[in-house]
Amino acid sequence: MITNLAKLSLDNGGQISPLIIPGDLTDGTGLCNVSIFIDDNDDIIVNIRHVHYTLYHSEFDQKYWCGWGCLAYLNPEDDVNLTTGNYLCKLDPKTLYVKDYKQVNTEKHDIKPNWDFIGLEDARVIRWDKKLYISGVRRDIIDNGEGRMELSEIDWDDNHCNEINRERILPPEYTYLEKNWMPILDMPYHYIKWTMPLEIVKVNLDTKRTESVPMGTVDVVDSETILKKEFVIPGARHQRGGSQCIPFQGGRIAILHECNFFLNENEAKDAHYYHRFIFWDKEWNVTKITEPFKFMDAQVEFNCGLAQRGDDLLITFGYQDNAAYVLKMPISLLDKLEYDNIN
Amino acid sequence: MGEKEIQPLLEQYINDTLNPETNFWLAWEYDKIGQNAAALSYYLRCAELSDDEDLVYECLLKTWLMMNRTGRRPWYEHKQLLTAIAQNPHRPEAYFFLSKIHSEKGEWKDCYYYASTGLKLCDPNPKPLRTDVDYPGDFSLLFQKAYSSWFIGQREQCKRLWVQVSNYPDLHGEWKVNTHKNLKNFGIDINSKKVTDKIDIVLQGQYSEYALETAKYYLNLDFVNNVIISCWMGDNLPSIPNNNIIFTQNLLPKTNGTGNRNYQIISSLGGLKLVNTEFAVKMRNDQRYDLNSMENMFDFFHKNKERLTTFEGDETKPKNRILVGGVFEGFPFHPRDHVFWGNTEDLIDVFDMPLDPRGIEDVVKMKREEYWKYYDCYIRTESYIGSHYCSKFDNRIKKYLLKPDQYLYDNAPYYNEALELSDDLSKKVFKSFPKEGIDLEWDKYNWKNYPYNSQYDKFNERWHEDGY
Numbered sequence: 182m183i184t185n186l187a188k189l190s191l192d193n194g195g196q197i198s199p200l201i202i203p204g205d206l207t208d209g210t211g212l213c214n215v216s217i218f219i220d221d222n223d224d225i226i227v228n229i230r231h232v233h234y235t236l237y238h239s240e241f242d243q244k245y246w247c248g249w250g251c252l253a254y255l256n257p258e259d260d261v262n263l264t265t266g267n268y269l270c271k272l273d274p275k276t277l278y279v280k281d282y283k284q285v286n287t288e289k290h291d292i293k294p295n296w297d298f299i300g301l302e303d304a305r306v307i308r309w310d311k312k313l314y315i316s317g318v319r320r321d322i323i324d325n326g327e328g329r330m331e332l333s334e335i336d337w338d339d340n341h342c343n344e345i346n347r348e349r350i351l352p353p354e355y356t357y358l359e360k361n362w363m364p365i366l367d368m369p370y371h372y373i374k375w376t377m378p379l380e381i382v383k384v385n386l387d388t389k390r391t392e393s394v395p396m397g398t399v400d401v402v403d404s405e406t407i408l409k410k411e412f413v414i415p416g417a418r419h420q421r422g423g424s425q426c427i428p429f430q431g432g433r434i435a436i437l438h439e440c441n442f443f444l445n446e447n448e449a450k451d452a453h454y455y456h457r458f459i460f461w462d463k464e465w466n467v468t469k470i471t472e473p474f475k476f477m478d479a480q481v482e483f484n485c486g487l488a489q490r491g492d493d494l495l496i497t498f499g500y501q502d503n504a505a506y507v508l509k510m511p512i513s514l515l516d517k518l519e520y521d522n523i524n
Numbered sequence: 525m526g527e528k529e530i531q532p533l534l535e536q537y538i539n540d541t542l543n544p545e546t547n548f549w550l551a552w553e554y555d556k557i558g559q560n561a562a563a564l565s566y567y568l569r570c571a572e573l574s575d576d577e578d579l580v581y582e583c584l585l586k587t588w589l590m591m592n593r594t595g596r597r598p599w600y601e602h603k604q605l606l607t608a609i610a611q612n613p614h615r616p617e618a619y620f621f622l623s624k625i626h627s628e629k630g631e632w633k634d635c636y637y638y639a640s641t642g643l644k645l646c647d648p649n650p651k652p653l654r655t656d657v658d659y660p661g662d663f664s665l666l667f668q669k670a671y672s673s674w675f676i677g678q679r680e681q682c683k684r685l686w687v688q689v690s691n692y693p694d695l696h697g698e699w700k701v702n703t704h705k706n707l708k709n710f711g712i713d714i715n716s717k718k719v720t721d722k723i724d725i726v727l728q729g730q731y732s733e734y735a736l737e738t739a740k741y742y743l744n745l746d747f748v749n750n751v752i753i754s755c756w757m758g759d760n761l762p763s764i765p766n767n768n769i770i771f772t773q774n775l776l777p778k779t780n781g782t783g784n785r786n787y788q789i790i791s792s793l794g795g796l797k798l799v800n801t802e803f804a805v806k807m808r809n810d811q812r813y814d815l816n817s818m819e820n821m822f823d824f825f826h827k828n829k830e831r832l833t834t835f836e837g838d839e840t841k842p843k844n845r846i847l848v849g850g851v852f853e854g855f856p857f858h859p860r861d862h863v864f865w866g867n868t869e870d871l872i873d874v875f876d877m878p879l880d881p882r883g884i885e886d887v888v889k890m891k892r893e894e895y896w897k898y899y900d901c902y903i904r905t906e907s908y909i910g911s912h913y914c915s916k917f918d919n920r921i922k923k924y925l926l927k928p929d930q931y932l933y934d935n936a937p938y939y940n941e942a943l944e945l946s947d948d949l950s951k952k953v954f955k956s957f958p959k960e961g962i963d964l965e966w967d968k969y970n971w972k973n974y975p976y977n978s979q980y981d982k983f984n985e986r987w988h989e990d991g992y
Contacts, residue, residue, distance in 0.1 A: 184541075185538065185541060187538045188538045188539060188541075191535060191538060191539075197534060197535065197538060198527065198531070199527050199530045199531070199534055199562075201525045201526060201527060201530075201557070201559060202525075203525055203557075203558070204557060204558025204559050204560065205558060208560075208594045208595060209558050209559055209560030209561055209563075209590065209593060209594045210560070210561050210594060211561040211562075212559075212561070212562070235560065235561040235564055235590070235591065235594065236561070236565070237564065237568070237587070237600075238565070238568070239568060239572055240568075240569060240572055241569075241572040241573060242572060243572070244571075244572060245568065245571050245572060245580075245584060245587075245607060245611075246607075247587070247600055247603060247604060247607070248599060248600055248602075248603030248604070249600075253600075255591060255597055255600055257595075257596035257597065258596060258597050258598060258599055258600070259596060260596070276527070278525075278527040278528075279525065279527075477537075477538060477541065478541035478542075479565075479569075500562075500565065501565040502561075503561035503562050503564060503565045504554070504559070504561070504562035504565060506534075
């Protein structure tokens with residue numbers, strides 16, 4: 182298994198860059214789960230998730246636990262909430278470093294949180310119908326932590342970065358938690374809800390309406406399943422959403438993630454995260470899928486973004502929930518990856 | 525924002541993700557720019573991957589520091605500092621930070637506990653950490669102990685400790701301001717102005733009432749400024765008897781060194797660093813020269829202090845020749861170590877040397893009285909001190925120290941080469957006081973006078989009258 186896609190990329194002419202927001206704005210807490218998008222004017226846009234915690238994660242022999250164990254979310258001890266904020270940034274096209282950033286101002290649509298996961302999590306960046314959106318999961322509306330994908334329209338210029346519209350997407354059928362839907366860039370308001378089996382949903386903005394929730398009101402929209410296709414990798418773990426789904430070589434490509442949850446010898450919950458590239462043809466048949474890989478050899482990594490720029494793929498990911506990176510991977514390297522046998 | 529500095533280290537990490545070094549230095553770059561979370565991840569990986577105890581300790585301390593800078597995680601911080609102490613109970617930083625956490629909350633017993641325990645257990649000269657951990661300096665634990673001792677009822681100790689803290693050379697900034705404020709509140713006047721016409725005396729060794737009486741005795745001499753009693757952490761000290769008597773407590777080393785030489789080195793150096801006069805004297809605290817002898821030595825020193833040679837490669841040093849209680853003929857670089865009288869800077873150079881890495885009894889158990897049988901297995905203590913100082917004058921002696929079994933042990937194959945060089949150099953570096961007009965009592969052996977004759981006959985000790 183490839184445990185270090187970053188090294189493979191660097192060895193083949195790729196590039197890796199750290200993505201940083203000044204620590205005095207974040208108290209130095211985690212920056213992670215970045216999404217990347219190449220805008221119409223060729224601007225490279227990323228959304229960096231700022232978690233207000235620091236993940237303490239002992240790896241390897243796990244000799245040095247913190248007071249709470251080998252895996253702990255170090256949120257403020259006087260505030261049990263795990264709060265997320267988002268920074269929209271533009272990257273320098275050469276270095277891929279953050280050259281401009283603005284915190285997304287969500288106050289217009291915020292209501293008093295009703296659950297301890299607060300904010301829009303793992304937001305992917307998209308532009309549909311000339312409108313810039315970030316779309317992720319929000320769980321702070323209902324007091325049981327029910328999660329729904331949301332579509333947030335952003336008005337961003339040199340002076341401000343405001344969320345001007347927010348739609349909470351109701352799934353086709355009720356579930357407790359919907360997250361990691363992958364926006365399909367060339368199909369406005371369509372997401373891949375599941376990949377194994379494939380389920381594509383369409384969001385119907387025409388159904389927009391206001392609903393009362395315990396702490397106020399929210400705008401909701403319906404979604405409907407427009408396509409389902411059987412696809413199974415025998416023996417594979419459950420496949421979960423990752424990047425956006427982007428047009429690629431006449432078909433489409435995305436990055437998925439999967440989790441290997443396990444109990445360590447102390448019976449404490451722990452996990453390894455892996456990712457895969459998946460390819461579809463125009464008719465949404467899976468043409469190939471890679472074996473699982475890791476980006477930088479850490480247990481916890483998470484990808485939210487994928488873009489094509491010239492002969493390269495730009496891949497953004499979080500490292501241990503604490504650091505954010507963009508990896509430039511030559512497209513030619515796809516040929517050197519290991520692929521699952523889907524026949 | 526620091527990306528350019530991170531970039532090469534990130535690539536080094538990617539090329540070798542399981543190397544503790546690549547993890548550590550990448551963490552450090554994130555650390556420097558306030559990216560605490562990212563830094564914590566890599567420090568923690570380094571700790572998990574490394575077998576280097578000091579590096580693991582530093583990384584664990586960093587996992588505390590990163591969250592300390594972030595704030596609002598006090599429980600985590602406390603536990604993480606305990607983790608660091610468990611990793612290395614002999615380093616001072618984590619004790620200090622725990623002590624500070626408690627003093628900030630007015631938890632004086634806890635503050636005092638960590639400061640006192642740290643002072644008792646920690647290495648006196650810990651290996652420097654690789655990077656800054658916000659540790660203020662050598663004075664830190666003593667400062668905390670002084671601070672908290674007032675609030676737990678140790679009032680006299682408190683006053684004494686503030687005096688000690690004030691004498692730390694690295695005391696600075698707010699720490700210094702607060703120390704001086706406290707001293708002022710206690711009515712203790714610390715004259716930081718360099719005294720030029722008097723001398724300070726350092727009495728080194730474990731504290732005893734005899735040492736205190738000796739200090740008071742020497743203060744009868746009008747040329748004595750302060751007497752510094754340089755003893756050990758854990759010694760039970762009295763309240764300040766006199767503003768001209770300064771106590772300093774040193775940390776015991778891991779090993780005493782053969783013949784307790786490490787004790788002498790540490791307590792001498794610790795005291796000399798507090799000297800506030802141009803010239804000073806280092807003495808054992810279990811001996812006492814009579815006042816007439818002291819006056820004679822004072823006069824003799826000033827008549828014979830002119831330097832006769834210089835350090836190799838540094839003509840600014842030494843300032844003067846060192847006057848000693850005697851010299852042993854036939855042994856290389858072997859002054860008597862009872863008294864070293866000289867320029868303060870020179871005396872600090874005398875005792876600024878590596879500690880003996882192991883004492884004879886770290887290797888084999890034996891009685892102290894039997895040591896002499898094995899002079900061909902180790903450097904004699906006074907030669908150890910003399911050789912190290914003389915090596916600053918002639919680089920050949922550094923080689924002798926690197927191969928002592930070839931040059932400096934009794935019967936070493938090249939002993940005569942060392943002796944020949946010593947005969948030429950030692951007289952230029954050290955000058956013996958005369959025996960005439962100088963006498964001392966030695967409490968330890970119940971000597972009322974110094975046995976010059978038997979020392980001459982049995983041990984080859986020589987003095988000014990003998991041409992040394």
